[in-house]
Amino acid sequence: MLAFAVRRLTALAATLAVAALVVFMVMEVLPGDPAEVMLGLNAQPDTLAALRAQMGLDRPVPERFLVWILAFLSGDLGISYTYDVPVAELIGERMEVTLPLALMAILFSTAIALPCGVLAARFRGGFADTFIMGAAQLGVAVPNFWFAILLILLFAVTLGWTSAGGFPGFEDGILPALGALLLPAVALALPQAAILARVTRSSVVEVMGEDYIRTARAKGLSGRTVLWRHAVRNALAAPLTIMGLQFSFLLAGTVIIENVFYLPGLGRLIFQAIAQRDLIVVKDVVVLLVALVITVNFVVDLLYAWTDPRLRKAGSDV
Amino acid sequence: MKSKLFAAALLATTLGAAGNAAAKDSLALGIGLEPPHLDPTAGAAAAIDEVVYANVFEGLTRIGPDGAVLPALAKSWSVSENGLTYTFKLQDGVAFHDGTGFDSADVLFSLNRAMAEDSTNAQKGLFEPIEKVEAPDATTVVITLKRPTGHFLFNLGWGDAVIVAPESAGANKSNPVGTGPFSFKRWAKGSEINLARNDAYWGTKAKLTKVSFKIMPDAAASAAALMSGDVDAIPNFGAPELLEQFRSDPRFLVMIGTTEGETILSMNHANEALSDIRVRRAISHAIDRQAIIDGAMFGSGTPIGSHFAPHHPAYIDLTGMYPHDTAKAKALLAEAGYADGLKLRLTLPPPSYARRGGEVIAAQLAAVGIETEIIPVEWAQWLKQVFKTTDYDLTIVSHTEPFDIGIYARDSYYFNYKSDRFRNVYSALTEAVDPTERNSLIGEAQKILAEDAVNGFLFELAQNGVWRTKIKGLWRNRPIQANDVTGAYWE
Secondary structure (H helix, E strand, O other): OHHHHHHHHHHHHHHHHHHHHHHHHHHHOOOOOOOHHHOOOOOOHHHHHHHHHHOOOOOOHHHHHHHHHHHHOOOOOOOOOOOOEEHHHHHHHHHHHHHHHHHHHHHHHHHHOOOOOOHHHHHHOOHHHHHHHHHHHHHHHHOOHHHHHHHEEEEEEEOOOOOOOOOOOOOHHHHHHHHHHHHHHHHHHHHHHHHHHHHHHHHHHHHHHHHHHHHHHHHHHHHHHHHHHHHHHHHHHHHHHHHHHHHHHHHHEEEEOOOOOOOOOOHHHHHHHHHHOOOOOOOHHHHHHHHHHHHHHHHHHHHHHHHHHHHHHHHOOO | HHHHHHHHHHHHHHHHHOOOOOOOOOEEEEEOOOOOOOOHHHOOOHHHHHEEEOOOOOOOOOOHHHHHEEEEEEEEEOOOOOOOOOEEEOOOOOOOOOOOOHHHHHHHHHHHHOOOOOOOOOHHHHHHHHHEEEEOOOOOOEEEEEOOOOOHHHHOHHHOOOOOOOOOOOOOOOOOOOOOEEEEEEEOOOOOOEEOOOOOOOOOOOOEEEEEEEOOOOOHHHHHHHHHOOOOOOOOOHHHHHHHHOOOOOOOOEEEEEEEEEOOOOOOOOOOOOOOHHHHHHHHHOOOHHHHHHHOOOOOOOOOOOOOOOOOOOOOOOOOOOOOHHHHHHHHHOOOOOOEEEEEEEEOOHHHHHHHHHHHHHHHHOOOEEEEEEOOOOHHHHHHHHHHOOOOOOEEEEEOOOOOHHHHHHHOOOOOOOHHHHHHHHHHHHHOOOOHHHHHHHHHHHHHHHHOOOOEEEEEEEEEEEEOOOEEOOOOOOOOOOOOOOOOOEH
């Protein structure tokens, strides 16, 4: 298990290093000079030159890469070109929104999908199955921003129960802040739940046909015990993988959802940073996101290996 | 579908909600773009001025709601006979928000800082005519110019020319310290910027105690925010297609005003075909302005025939010079040798006026035999490819700087237009001080641009404002990129 983890960690570090280089190169070929974007249509050439010098953009590319990556490794994420504040501070502020949002969305989607999926499998072909799978079909087809708009219309505009968006911050208490994230989290969770429910259903259905289930039945265990103790437990591997994958989709999804609900999250930050060519913010956030996604995949792999010892072995052969 | 849902929602709120209670003294404004920072002297983004201009920062002069130059930190001024020396008398008893006093030394500091070699002031050109700035005493500033400059007082009213203090100038990007009726309170990045009334203000104090600028980039989201009461006003509403439902709602006022945004079909004169005046005139005849305004802007926008804002006193209507006439356009093209058609690239930046307008224009050009390849680009790419390297044939963009007719006199501006006739008129204009003479020169400049069909002049961008009926004192027009809330109050 330990050897497996170490091997995985090495691969993780290598991936990160490559990602950092690729991200930097992509930023270099991206058209658009941050200084020009900042100064607009009336800028004079000498003003542009002064700003470029101030931002360090006049230095050679390899030098800039080294300066950036060394500072990054030492924990110094630099100063945002446009906001003029430390990038670490910006990311920290934005994480206060995006992290709880993503966690809530995962929580909701899991809480909806697992029981629904198992239920559909248990009553395969029956009314519950048809209904749940029909709803899931809809959930997969409809994009989350559309759900978001519907939710705003219903709960904010028509019923007036919540505000249409925005984030009050945690200073005024945890509950109002989490309350502001409720609708966005639901909008994010629904399409994810739909996918997860379908995977759970098919996984449980598949496991129910296995020999050991028949054996368990033959031993005289009740239907419920067989389902929950044997089938569901063994069927969890597939949904677990999907949840790991969904995490990266979730981060992409927050970009849209944060725009619709005007939430000051990481998604909005990167969206704006790209538009304004705040390259240092883009680079830092992208590398952090890459790190986050591969870390989550790493954890999922570990969980996976932990639930199924065969994988550990298979892994060591590679 | 969306609008039907909105209508249903609207009905429900009108029936159900019990209007806003007692007179409020705070205001929540929705703005589309978050300013990158809050120092108007160090960035071109209109979003900066939209928050801090006149509210937090003040200049020697300021621009009023009708575009006129009004006194601000300078209570009066006199101009020497030869138009070279401006003597400003400053307000006394003025303090910056951090308590430091304001006097002529701050003016000296601010102007010298803007003109300095390493200045990153986006409109450094505004200060170029200044020869020297002197402060004979604490409440007097004397500015000497290199040559008479007609719009010098107007230029001093730009956000880029506000007066800052040496003690706080370095930190203004994140903590702006000005002399205005509102002081900066808090900036929740990505979410909102809060201002509070400055009770020590030297002039007429603001009626509102708090103003928050809420950043909502999505137009549908801002409509929902207005209806749910999250914001009270959106001075620059991004979705003209949603205005109708606000018009029919008694809780809201829809104000269609004018801006300084001349929306034009820019042509690259370095392109061989476009360097031919007959082709440019053909394009001008091919354009149906009203169809573009109706099709792309849902009817809001004022047709223009040259690069000038219709609300300006010196505006002359030249929209009749090239009436929509496809036969004439085809004839001109044939005369120029493009009887078999012409292929051009049409590069479009992200704003909806450009993307939607581009579709309409492409169809109108196709009708006269000009085939266009539409190339959508994002903003930074537009700046690089179109604006800087002028690698384009046609593009659509709104030029939002006030009184920016001078761009046609610039070397290597992205149109690649060169006309000695225009340059002469413009240089006479920059030196003219007499208002009648100025207006006649401005008129002549407009005519030259129209005659040369330099660009396709489409329409003046409208300012679509939506706000609660009970809020008064917001600006309908936008002669400068600002949301001046110093006179706003609840009825």
